[in-house]
Amino acid sequence: MKIRLKRLSRKQRKRLMPCIHIKVQNGHFEIVGLGAWYSYWRDPYHLLLTIPWSGFLGMIFIFYVAINTVFALAYLVGGDCIANAEPGSFLDFFFFSVQTLASIGYGAMYPKTIYANTIVTIEAMVGLMGIAVMTGLAFARFSRPTARVMFSRVAVITPHEGVPTLMFRTANQRRNTILEAQMRVYLMRDEVSAEGHFIRRFHELKLLRNQTPGFALTWLAMHVIDESSPLYGVTPELLIETHTILMVSLSGIDETVAQVVNARHSYGTHDILWNNRFVDIIHHKPNGDRYIDYKDFHDVLPLD
Amino acid sequence: MKIRLKRLSRKQRKRLMPCIHIKVQNGHFEIVGLGAWYSYWRDPYHLLLTIPWSGFLGMIFIFYVAINTVFALAYLVGGDCIANAEPGSFLDFFFFSVQTLASIGYGAMYPKTIYANTIVTIEAMVGLMGIAVMTGLAFARFSRPTARVMFSRVAVITPHEGVPTLMFRTANQRRNTILEAQMRVYLMRDEVSAEGHFIRRFHELKLLRNQTPGFALTWLAMHVIDESSPLYGVTPELLIETHTILMVSLSGIDETVAQVVNARHSYGTHDILWNNRFVDIIHHKPNGDRYIDYKDFHDVLPLD
Amino acid sequence: MKIRLKRLSRKQRKRLMPCIHIKVQNGHFEIVGLGAWYSYWRDPYHLLLTIPWSGFLGMIFIFYVAINTVFALAYLVGGDCIANAEPGSFLDFFFFSVQTLASIGYGAMYPKTIYANTIVTIEAMVGLMGIAVMTGLAFARFSRPTARVMFSRVAVITPHEGVPTLMFRTANQRRNTILEAQMRVYLMRDEVSAEGHFIRRFHELKLLRNQTPGFALTWLAMHVIDESSPLYGVTPELLIETHTILMVSLSGIDETVAQVVNARHSYGTHDILWNNRFVDIIHHKPNGDRYIDYKDFHDVLPLD
Amino acid sequence: MKIRLKRLSRKQRKRLMPCIHIKVQNGHFEIVGLGAWYSYWRDPYHLLLTIPWSGFLGMIFIFYVAINTVFALAYLVGGDCIANAEPGSFLDFFFFSVQTLASIGYGAMYPKTIYANTIVTIEAMVGLMGIAVMTGLAFARFSRPTARVMFSRVAVITPHEGVPTLMFRTANQRRNTILEAQMRVYLMRDEVSAEGHFIRRFHELKLLRNQTPGFALTWLAMHVIDESSPLYGVTPELLIETHTILMVSLSGIDETVAQVVNARHSYGTHDILWNNRFVDIIHHKPNGDRYIDYKDFHDVLPLD
Secondary structure (H helix, E strand, O other): OOEOOOOOOHHHHHHOOOEEEEEEEOOEEEEEOHHHHOOHHHOHHHHHHHOOHHHHHHHHHHHHHHHHHHHHHHHHHOOOOEEOOOOOOHHHHHHHHHHHHOOOOOOOOEEOOHHHHHHHHHHHHHHHHHHHHHHHHHHHHHHOOOOOEEEOOOEEEEEEOOEEEEEEEEEEOOOOOEEEEEEEEEEEEEEEOOOOOEEEEEEEEOOOOOEEEEEOOEEEEEEEOOOOOOOOOOOHHHHHHOOOEEEEEEEEEEOOOOEEEEEEEEEOHHHEEEOEEEOOOEEEOOOOOEEEEHHHOOOEEEOO | OOEOOOOOOHHHHHHOOOEEEEEEEOOEEEEEOHHHHOOHHHOHHHHHHHOOHHHHHHHHHHHHHHHHHHHHHHHHHOOOOEEOOOOOOHHHHHHHHHHHHOOOOOOOOEEOOHHHHHHHHHHHHHHHHHHHHHHHHHHHHHHOOOOOEEEOOOEEEEEEOOEEEEEEEEEEOOOOOEEEEEEEEEEEEEEEOOOOOEEEEEEEEOOOOOEEEEEOOEEEEEEEOOOOOOOOOOOHHHHHHOOOEEEEEEEEEEOOOOEEEEEEEEEOHHHEEEOEEEOOOEEEOOOOOEEEEHHHOOOEEEOO | OOEOOOOOOHHHHHHOOOEEEEEEEOOEEEEEOHHHHOOHHHOHHHHHHHOOHHHHHHHHHHHHHHHHHHHHHHHHHOOOOEEOOOOOOHHHHHHHHHHHHOOOOOOOOEEOOHHHHHHHHHHHHHHHHHHHHHHHHHHHHHHOOOOOEEEOOOEEEEEEOOEEEEEEEEEEOOOOOEEEEEEEEEEEEEEEOOOOOEEEEEEEEOOOOOEEEEEOOEEEEEEEOOOOOOOOOOOHHHHHHOOOEEEEEEEEEEOOOOEEEEEEEEEOHHHEEEOEEEOOOEEEOOOOOEEEEHHHOOOEEEOO | OOEOOOOOOHHHHHHOOOEEEEEEEOOEEEEEOHHHHOOHHHOHHHHHHHOOHHHHHHHHHHHHHHHHHHHHHHHHHOOOOEEOOOOOOHHHHHHHHHHHHOOOOOOOOEEOOHHHHHHHHHHHHHHHHHHHHHHHHHHHHHHOOOOOEEEOOOEEEEEEOOEEEEEEEEEEOOOOOEEEEEEEEEEEEEEEOOOOOEEEEEEEEOOOOOEEEEEOOEEEEEEEOOOOOOOOOOOHHHHHHOOOEEEEEEEEEEOOOOEEEEEEEEEOHHHEEEOEEEOOOEEEOOOOOEEEEHHHOOOEEEOO
16 A cells, blocks of 8 residues: 655645656666756756856847836836837837836936836836846856866776776866865666665775875876775676766865866776776976876777 | 853843743744844844845835935935926936936936035945845845755655664755765754753764765665664654654755755654655666656555 | 075065064953054955945945046046036036946936047946946955854853863854854963973863754853863963963854854853853743743853 | 777867976976967866956956947948937947947937847847956956965974974964864875886875964974884985975965965975074063064074
8 A cells, every 4th residue: 555645735746747767878877857857947046057158148138138028018008108209119118128227328218207217217126136136147157166177088997016907097177276186986886785676886996096185287096906896806797787887076176266176077887998008198308307298198008 | 149240241131032932843843932032133144145035026126215215305405406307306306316326317317416416426336336235145145055855755664684774765856966965864852861951962873875976866865773773772652752853964066056055854753654665766667777756756655 | 693585575575574462361362463564455355355344335435436536537638528517627527427437327418529438438347347346345245154153151160970061052143053063162272392382282172062963042062171181180270371262163054045154252261160050041831842041141150 | 009099079189289398497396388288268267267457357358349349330330320420430339339338328329220229239238248247257356265374485304302393384464363274285206116117196294283273373384204204214315306395285264254265385395494493483572472573484593
């Protein structure tokens, strides 16, 4: 007997659409249908931050035209209430509304009745509020602290000091330094619980170095696959079978904007190359100077 | 003999109204009277962030009308100081003030004396300041980082690998991921101290998994009630007697806005169902794909 | 022989004024002269955040008048360049500048030469920049997250379960909850190092409970003075002699604004009452409801 | 055989310019050429935060002139569409554009055709968006939380309680306190790995006190060079040979702005003076008051 809880309101029910699908394709998850069960309209701020700039500007433009149309209609209702605007001409009233909302006020057209002045009073306040909200949104979009971190296209498993070691490379693409940078690597895979259920489980992979006081150029992440590693004894086939995914999370303080930044990357099973090693990118000149050659950043060499 | 400290100022005294009541109803705390001892007026920014948008807009509207009224009266005092405004007509001066404060300036009315120009100078500055403050407030209201996390209406206690386990479900209602999510569960209940006083004490409940690198869909929190658990040997009656409340706190970094978000939920004693289990919401299709059916998110089944 | 380092620039030298005095009065430090060695002008943003609102508004007003004066003089130089402004009349040009800077533009006065139009172009940009900067500052001032936490005027030392215990009370003055609140108490006192120097040293005092998942009403901080405590065996006279100060730091996440808030308080030696206890403020009604009486929040009773 | 990964897009390739050089000069790293491989144009927000104020204002000015030029040309196309503007006069149309973009609208010139009114409608929206974006940028530049922390020009190695100890001084240059300040010191040097490769490695140096609840005046960082220290047995020559650098990272909460602030400093091998000690800057007056003399902040004395 299934208990349907009475206290759950109708409104909450509606928010919960039937189901979402999770597809595993090419070692990556694909989530389908989640959009359906959580409407954008319930989370407008998040939407306005998420859509690309073109969509953001488009939405502002539509809103701007719509609000001027509403006020133009309000002035139309007032009849001959705007000096030098032809009564009944929607366009005249629309342009008068624009001049008022944007607080331009050329004065070629101006309100001449109490009704028109009252609408102007309201429109002026709406204009001020609109500037306030738009400024806040533009700022929030602009200021989202982001890290520009590049991850190597593949991870490799290669012997290091005699032990097989998982490695991948990262590079800070900015000219500045990410302070107190921390890297975490998680393994996500299907496992069988004691009661025989398939469950999806996270394991954190221990790195030889998981933090650096200053991440300026490149960072080679290394996880030694010893007895304590969840990858110990694992084969490429088993990785695929258990839908294994490596999730990398890098965070630190951007030196320039002094804010915490985050970067993420994930490696599917097909992105992990066994018995390969990365091409060296740090070279020495005859005079002892070092230089980094990013051309080979993603390149690997098979072991002999 | 009670010492009333001399150094406590009269002002501080006044702020401390006699008392507030704490009621325990339906497993939840209810606090009555706290509003009385801490006036809103001492914390305006907090108030402007807390009240709903309708109240916020209402307050701005009232303030906008009030400030224009004040300046209209100031212009009235100046007599025939505004061109094309009828001296003594409050409405004319009010509308002139609106056109000035919102920086529209049609020019049909304009200041023609030094007195009027001086008031205009002041009003222009007040208008600029008002835009600044309103923009800040609107932005702060908009940008409060919030998590849209759904908690199951009830928690259940059900055997897991042979041991009774407290469980509840959470779901991220956004399409994005909460990074480095952490969950903490606290038990709050009345206990008797060594000296026989009733005191209210917090215990943190250990979860089988209390963090996840990426919280995208659902998360089942599990606390094993073994000998080390403060819930060990507790009966439903004892939970009610000790006014037990479970407090859940979930935090993490919202992937989209890159800010720390928090969600909270509490379960009263009546929200904890003994010997029930949650209805499965993760299903497998014949082709191996998984899907999540949120329709049953809150539903439980009694154990046989 | 004292080495004066050559690499220290003249500019850096100047910034370092000779000395600042630290006075110990009534158990509290007083720092004198620090203002001298670090000029406000080198840190204007900090200054604009620190001064009270009256000073902030005053500075904006002065700046606003000054900038309009500068532009008025620029228009004056242009001679008969503004329509309907009397050439040579500073006031006319000043008011025209106000109407331009604040983007009102009545149009009764308007630029009629290329020179005047060029100045208007510059002033318009300055006005836009000014709004931008002022908005940012007003917002930054408004949004500084603050905790409204009250600390008891005194701390007491009273036996608790047989052991002398340092106690003080705090109360959240807001109606909301401070999440994941943490309290830290430090003892700062003069000590003698192994080499006989007097040095000022910090000790953290261990609290019976130093964090709470939700700090809504009151919190009694308790530090047991056992063998491991730096206060073990200390007398009131010794506290004064070593200039002991207790520093309390409380931080957490304000539930409403979702930001980290901090509160601080310090207790001098005269604020620590020995062999006193706090008056109870939590009472029970006959029907079992509890209520808190803040009237006695700061009151203590001597032990018999 | 080198595998060049196919999946790397042409666009990503282009972003990766050949190489950057790292020069070690005077104990400090110098990075050359990084600007080349990551274009500024891909990271405009970061650029606008990084360039000095003069450059920022210059860019805004250029943008402001450019946008007004574009709209002036658009009005020119409309022929005799602006009242009181001479058709074909670029300057008239430019100044009309300024009056519209900045929402001044004197009204001496005003749009008289539908074409001109449509351009005005668009320009008004562009103006509002421009204010929004500029406000956000100005605020973000202003509000970057910075610590004003001074580090001594040199670090010294001097015996302390019989053991050689690395020391350097820091001072908070603000009048306020940095709460919960933490200092971390890292040693970065070339080492030889087990396989004979030269690698650059970080070591954290343990400080006698690495945090303080309140950093108000000065702080002497001390690292004891005992057996557990990576500096144990190291000579000045070895420091130079291994390109050793000390990196200091100080963070805490600025009391005034209630934000986390960070400061960094690095000491090259030439900035570490062996067998020197700092000149005392804390003195006592006859009446017991202490004072700090910042004149000698950077000064050291050789040991006898």
